[in-house]
Amino acid sequence: MMSAGGQITRDTSRNHCLRTIRQGEITVCAPDEDEFRIPSTADSDPDSAAALNDGRLHAPDVAGDGIFKGKSTMAGMCMLPPCPPEQPYLIDLSTIPEAPAGSDADKIAKGEMRAP
Known part of the structure; x- marks a missing residue:
């Protein structure tokens, strides 16, 4: 390899790889x-x-905006009577x-002042 000063230096990683080769093996260093x-x-x-535009079909995100995440649209509405009575807050x-x-x-509480 050529160093910054223009001198040739040994490639120690390649030398280490070559030292670990066993007889009869094919090794790529x-x-x-x-x-x-x-x-x-x-x-x-x-x-x-970039991840989704890879040419393969991907399953839709059923938890995407407008389905189960985000503001609800029709949840909690009673469409078919008889509807149950609204539950009181406890x-x-x-x-x-x-x-x-x-x-x-x-x-x-003592009646000394009117509630706003």
């Missing part, structure tokens, strides 16, 4: 260039246009803490 490879968009983002009032003394909530 070549540098592994995967360390210099930049992953393609198709590898890093499988849902990108609030456990025992879990609500007492209003601090002197607060607006305390004054409203």
